[in-house]
Amino acid sequence: xxxxxxxxxxxxxxxxxxxxxxxxxxxxxxxxxxxxxxxxxxxxxxxxxxxxxxxxxxxxxxxxxxxxxxxxxxxxxxxxxxxxxxxxxxxxxxxxxxxxxxxxxxxxxxxxxxxxxxxxxxxxxxxxxxxxxxxxxxxxxxxxxxxxxxxxxxxxxxxxxxxxxxxxxxxxxxxxxxxxxxxxxxxxxxxxxxxxxxxxxxxxxxxxxxxxxxxxxxxxxxxxxxxxxxxxxxxxxxxxxxxxxxxxxxxxxxxxxxxxxxxxxxxxxxxxxxxxxxxxxxxxxxxxxxxxxxxxxxxxxxxxxxxxxxxxxxxxxxxxxxxxxxxxxxxxxxxxxxxxxxxxxxxxxxxxxxxxxxxxxxxxxxxxxxxxxxxxxxxxxxxxxxxxxxxxxxxxxx
Amino acid sequence: xxxxxxxxxxxxxxxxxxxxxxxxxxxxxxxxxxxxxxxxxxxxxxxxxxxxxxxxxxxxxxxxxxxxxxxxxxxxxxxxxxxxxxxxxxxxxxxxxxxxxxxxxxxxxxxxxxxxxxxxxxxxxxxxxxxxxxxxxxxxxxxxxxxxxxxxxxxxxxxxxxxxxxxxxxxxxxxxxxxxxxxxxxxxxxxxxxxxxxxxxxxxxxxxxxxxxxxxxxxxxxxxxxxxx
Numbered sequence: 001x002x003x004x005x006x007x008x009x010x011x012x013x014x015x016x017x018x019x020x021x022x023x024x025x026x027x028x029x030x031x032x033x034x035x036x037x038x039x040x041x042x043x044x045x046x047x048x049x050x051x052x053x054x055x056x057x058x059x060x061x062x063x064x065x066x067x068x069x070x071x072x073x074x075x076x077x078x079x080x081x082x083x084x085x086x087x088x089x090x091x092x093x094x095x096x097x098x099x100x101x102x103x104x105x106x107x108x109x110x111x112x113x114x115x116x117x118x119x120x121x122x123x124x125x126x127x128x129x130x131x132x133x134x135x136x137x138x139x140x141x142x143x144x145x146x147x148x149x150x151x152x153x154x155x156x157x158x159x160x161x162x163x164x165x166x167x168x169x170x171x172x173x174x175x176x177x178x179x180x181x182x183x184x185x186x187x188x189x190x191x192x193x194x195x196x197x198x199x200x201x202x203x204x205x206x207x208x209x210x211x212x213x214x215x216x217x218x219x220x221x222x223x224x225x226x227x228x229x230x231x232x233x234x235x236x237x238x239x240x241x242x243x244x245x246x247x248x249x250x251x252x253x254x255x256x257x258x259x260x261x262x263x264x265x266x267x268x269x270x271x272x273x274x275x276x277x278x279x280x281x282x283x284x285x286x287x288x289x290x291x292x293x294x295x296x297x298x299x300x301x302x303x304x305x306x307x308x309x310x311x312x313x314x315x316x317x318x319x320x321x322x323x324x325x326x327x328x329x330x331x332x333x334x335x336x337x338x339x340x341x342x343x344x345x346x347x348x349x350x351x352x353x354x355x356x357x358x359x360x361x362x363x364x365x366x367x368x369x370x371x372x373x374x375x376x377x378x379x380x381x382x383x384x385x386x387x388x389x390x391x392x393x394x395x396x397x398x
Numbered sequence: 399x400x401x402x403x404x405x406x407x408x409x410x411x412x413x414x415x416x417x418x419x420x421x422x423x424x425x426x427x428x429x430x431x432x433x434x435x436x437x438x439x440x441x442x443x444x445x446x447x448x449x450x451x452x453x454x455x456x457x458x459x460x461x462x463x464x465x466x467x468x469x470x471x472x473x474x475x476x477x478x479x480x481x482x483x484x485x486x487x488x489x490x491x492x493x494x495x496x497x498x499x500x501x502x503x504x505x506x507x508x509x510x511x512x513x514x515x516x517x518x519x520x521x522x523x524x525x526x527x528x529x530x531x532x533x534x535x536x537x538x539x540x541x542x543x544x545x546x547x548x549x550x551x552x553x554x555x556x557x558x559x560x561x562x563x564x565x566x567x568x569x570x571x572x573x574x575x576x577x578x579x580x581x582x583x584x585x586x587x588x589x590x591x592x593x594x595x596x597x598x599x600x601x602x603x604x605x606x607x608x609x610x611x612x613x614x615x616x617x618x619x620x621x622x623x624x625x626x627x
Contacts, residue, residue: 001516001520001521001522002505002509002513002516005505005509006502006504006505009504009505010504013504299500300502300503303496303500303502304502305461305485306459306461306488306494307488307489307494307513307514307517307561307562308485308486308488308489308490308514308517308518309485309489309517310482310485310486310517311481311482311485313517391461392456392461392462395461395496395500
């Protein structure tokens with residue numbers, strides 16, 4: 001249609017002005033979309049780190065509002081802040097058919113090889129049969145016998161450990177020597193046990209070495225059947241019958257993850273909204289050039305109206321102009337925001353593997369869409385004003 | 399034999415009054431103006447500055463509405479029409495020719511001429527019709543793809559005439575059509591008008607030039623908003 005052609009030609013003859021307006025939109029789209037990409041990539045990175053704990057319920061001794069210390073002075077009903085064997089059996093019963101895994105943990109001195117530095121690391125112990133439910137191995141096997149252990153991937157890397165290496169436990173190896181039988185795959189951050197920088201030993205070895213029996217540090221329920229929220233409620237109903245005498249704290253990892261994701265989502269929205277300010281500035285610039293365009297063409301509008309152009313046709317001419325600037329600017333902005341997202345992800349997260357995701361595509365689409373909508377919205381008033389000019393006054397305009 | 403439509407005036411004014419309310423007091427631009435224009439007439443409207451010529455032309459072109467009285471164009475009363483209907487009336491029944499040509503600088507000659515056709519058909523049109531009308535106003539073919547600013551004043555006014563004629567209007571309204579041209583070029587444009595009128599086009603021309611008014615068959619003189627002759 002002729003009005004589309006006129007809009008195109010008007011942009012062409014005012015190329016500098018139109019390009020500057022487009023630049024504003026490009027910057028706005030890049031700001032919004034790249035912030036969205038950063039937020040999404042951040043969430044993806046964290047999700048990846050936490051994906052292994054998404055189906056767990058973690059039961060720890062109740063510590064009286066989080067302030068209790070070992071020794072039982074924090075208002076806890078459990079003087080030693082441990083989960084007893086009896087409590088564990090209750091947890092196991094109410095969680096069935098899901099697997100409940102009792103976990104011991106402590107930290108101790110250890111040495112890797114003769115003459116090495118003394119280090120302190122976390123030691124976890126859990127029933128051998130349950131180990132495959134909690135972690136996967138990148139080397140070796142689960143069957144580690146009584147004097148074998150599994151080591152976390154970061155721990156193995158940092159101390160140059162391989163399957164077959166030996167670790168002396170305790171000051172000067174006072175608690176014996178363990179042989180590495182397997183390297184655990186990286187598990188990242190987790191709510192149950194963090195094995196990346198720890199070693200995992202058999203329950204028997206741990207009980208014998210540290211003289212403990214039936215006083216667990218935590219119980220992890222791997223929920224395969226039903227949902228984590230129900231398991232959590234069941235455990236709380238069974239063990240925390242009295243409000244004033246709570247025995248355990250129960251964490252639903254899925255709910256915790258949801259709350260983490262919700263927080264990230266809020267941060268992403270907030271950061272994108274800051275990017276949106278630049279879009280508003282771009283919108284003001286579009287509004288300004290559209291008003292200039294109308295003011296320069298008042299006489300032309302008068303001629304058009306006098307020879308039979310409808311108001312809506314005059315309006316469409318200016319809307320097309322805003323749309324062309326908006327669509328071109330937004331598409332360029334969309335392309336550049338992928339590049340900006342790549343750079344930001346590489347610099348801030350150290351990885352770009354989360355760049356090409358549906359969430360990021362949606363962020364770019366949102367930025368592009370917002371850019372186009374802003375342009376159209378900012379073109380509407382000038383277009384309306386042009387369409388409603390009095391043709392006689394417009395014809396007299398010099 | 400003439401039909402009923404041919405007998406009907408292409409335009410008639412009945413007791414048309416136009417009052418502009420101003421803070422300093424109402425100004426009556428047209429005062430009970432009554433006249434009719436029959437098909438095929440060539441009329442000039444003359445009068446001193448401020449006499450109401452422009453207001454009259456705006457009323458005839460449906461760009462303005464009267465305070466009271468009736469205006470009929472081809473038998474249709476314009477007072478009851480919406481803005482949309484009046485716009486369509488301007489597009490289909492009236493051709494405008496302005497003193498300063500008023501072509502669209504962004505469009506080439508063919509596009510300028512076919513612009514009203516595109517408004518009517520709502521889509522692209524056959525440029526051959528534009529060429530045909532441009533040839534009829536004696537514009538040379540090589541100029542058809544030029545932009546208006548590349549043409550002389552006389553050539554631009556011929557393009558404006560072609561644009562006004564493209565939708566076969568009932569009336570051609572001309573506002574000082576030679577006012578911005580030298581006398582020789584102006585005479586050429588007036589010869590073109592005379593030729594168009596001879597072929598049946600009804601022409602109403604506002605001018606203050608007695609020599610130009612002599613091309614018309616009838617002159618309506620206006621003073622202080624009233625027809626005086």
